[in-house]
Amino acid sequence: MERRRTAIRTLATLAGATLVATGLAVTPAAAQTLVPCSPAALAGAITAANGTGGTLVLAPGCVYALSSPLPAVQNTITILGNGATLTRAALAPAFRILTVNAAGNLRLFHATISKGDATGDFGGGIRNDGSLTVTQSVIRNNQADFSGGIGGNTGSTTRIIQSIISGNSVIHNGGGLANDGDMTIAQSSITQNTAQEKGGGVANDATLKILQSAVSHNAASGPSGVGGGIANFGGAGATTQLTTSLVVDNTATNAPGGIYNDSGSVALLLTHVHNNHPTNCAGSPTAVPGCLG
Structure with missing residues (x-):
């Protein structure tokens, strides 16, 4: 945990820039719903927020070990992670962790997204068809055919701020991230991801757009990899x-x-x-x- 915090602090000072300078700073919404450390409680909270919008505050440091997919985000929802982890349980079938529908607007703060599996599809950790902002978070060890960590689909807007994208993999293109829309990455680290092709x-x-960020130690390792x-x-x-x-x-x-x-x-x-x-x-x-x- 301390290593992650140190990495994020280091990235935040790269080139002496600030989030305000990038124009990408995000302020969480005021109204908040506390979500207990329970996958069922998290799924229920997202379902409720899809009706009205709102802010979900996760249990500090909780590991939400999911045995089934979370509901897709269909409204404006902020998730304050408090260092929580959203991960696929060890014996669960393959599914991605989060999906943002075309009408959805998800703002994710200080959380880890891990072990999502969208094999045969797009976006192992998060698939974004709408609007997505990820801040001070870690997206790691997810997999898919395309965009192992986060995938921004056609027409989407994706913002990644002060975050780490690491250890994700794909069969085809975009080990860490793949973008078919409008994507900005600021003060972040993209490292140790793998694609078989591009x-x-x-x-x-x-x-x-990539601003004040580091893309390092990634690989395109298949026979046609570039x-x-x-x-x-x-x-x-x-x-x-x-x-x-x-x-x-x-x-x-x-x-x-x-x-x-x-x-x-x-x-x-x-x-x-x-x-x-x-x-x-x-x-x-x-x-x-x-x-x-």
């Missing part, structure tokens, strides 16, 4: 912009290991891309300006 850390085919750190693809409309960030120590079976760009655009602003293998950006179908090697 984007061990992040896969993007829409609009992605873009261990980041993969930007899906046509000319796919855009990735990195500002004051790091893309380091990522690997892929085929070049490039750092950032793969196929026909879209990648912009590097005060961003360092180095020590990725077999190359940083060389080998991409479309060059990444300012990236050497």
Whole structure:
């Protein structure tokens, strides 16, 4: 727990930036419902909040070991995690932890999402079809075919702030994250995620911004794997912009290991891309300006 808090504090001071500077700070809603340390209580609280909206306050440090999927978020709901963990129970069948429907708006604070399994589908930990903001949280050890940790679907808006995306995996693209909508990642760490094909850390085919964050030690490890750190693809409309960030120590079976760009655009602003293998950006179908090697 202390290691996680230290990592989050370190990321918060990267480049001397603040959440206010990014324009992404979120204030929790005032009305609150206390949720006991019980998966059934959590499911019931989400169902009730889907009718009226509201803020759910989880039991501090509780492990909500789920044996079945939680109700999809269909209204504006804030979850104050208090260091709680939402995880799939050891003997439970495969399912993702959280789903945000197109009409839903979920704001998640200070929680861990783990062991979600959307094999054959999109978004192992969280699937977002609406609006999602994740703040000071950990998304780890989830799996899917696409977007192991968090998946932002077409038309969605996803914001990830001061969070850690780690140890997630996919069969295809986006080990940690995959974006088909509008995604912004600020002051966060994306590390030790794995994809078999494209984007061990992040896969993007829409609009992605990465601010004051580190993408490191991810892998695209399958026979056709490219873009261990980041993969930007899906046509000319796919855009990735990195500002004051790091893309380091990522690997892929085929070049490039750092950032793969196929026909879209990648912009590097005060961003360092180095020590990725077999190359940083060389080998991409479309060059990444300012990236050497």
